[in-house]
Amino acid sequence: MEDDCDIIIIGAGIAGTACALRCARAGLSVLLLERAEIPGSKNLSGGRLYTHALAELLPQFHLTAPLERRITHESLSLLTPDGATTFSSLQPGGESWSVLRARFDPWLVAEAEEEGVECIPGATVDALYEENGRVCGVICGDDILRARYVVLAEGANSVLAERHGLVTRPAGEAMALGIKEVLSLEPSAIEERFHLENNEGAALLFSGRICDDLPGGAFLYTNQQTLSLGIVCPLSSLTQSRVPASELLTRFKAHPAVRPLIKNTESLEYGAHLVPEGGLHSMPVQYAGNGWLLVGDALRSCVNTGISVRGMDMALTGAQAAAQTLISACQHREPQNLFALYHHNVERSLLWDVLQRYQHVPALLQRPG
Structure with missing residues (x-):
């Protein structure tokens, strides 16, 4: 069967939308699925964005x-x-x-739509669609939507990723x-x-x-x-x-x-x-695989600096690395080792530098006294 699009992204938060925008700008067909009727309405308002x-x-x-x-x-x-x-x-x-995320997120989605992203609000993804051990789409009710790659940007509570055994539930110390x-x-x-x-x-x-x-x-x-x-x-x-x-x-x-x-x-x-403030040591061991990858809070890439938690700018930086990975992968007809490619791009990004710099902070803050 033919794919409905190149990329399906689950979650129209900052990371998912930024990844969608960057992929569409490179000429990929992108479907952005958001369970809320209005993007950002499920995000508690208020935050600081390093631009x-x-x-x-x-x-x-x-x-x-x-x-x-x-x-x-x-x-x-x-x-x-x-x-x-x-x-x-x-x-x-x-x-x-x-x-305020209730204002910022719809604006970012509109910017992505101008690049060609198709956003479907009010869409609930019930499961990932797999064939021969490869994630190749999503199941929404009675519908199966197929894509070359699926991006999970469903937030810190990564229900789909856990349900399909892609990641394990994080330790309480990391959240x-x-x-x-x-x-x-x-x-x-x-x-x-x-x-x-x-x-x-x-x-x-x-x-x-x-x-x-x-x-x-x-x-x-x-x-x-x-x-x-x-x-x-x-x-x-x-x-x-x-x-x-x-x-x-x-x-x-x-x-x-x-x-x-x-x-x-x-x-x-x-x-x-x-x-997900655990930083480098709380990230999933495998954050990409056969047809799928994680971005944003699902990647658990927030950084606790000791006095603040850097979330939104790290989500944007990680989304750029994810998009670069997907663009490269889609340029090849044969499936690529997505994790190796993604890990390479993450390591070359500012996200990795910040994760490395503050990797020991969460453990220090957990010490008694």
């Missing part, structure tokens, strides 16, 4: 991207039970912006739970409170007594009309603790160093999501 990787993909992104505020102020606060020691900088390293809230605040109040000029933004990072005696960190990012606030705590630690994750966020918001920053705000959005 180096986005600039490689879309050099003119500044002209149309729905960015919130450019991060010009950055601080790290070491919290004690009743105080904080804060280190501030007006020269954050590398250009970065606060973004964290992010609890995030979006708070409304007038732009003028944001700028006055955080000492910002028009369109400037602040990134506040917190360490120390965040999750009681558990390891963890917290953040606060300024958007145009909202604040994105959250804590991140290792999943293994939370399972041993008797304190609910929601209570940890409530306690953090009540801390004397945090409470004045969020006064007179209204909660607009609240939720939790898994963060």
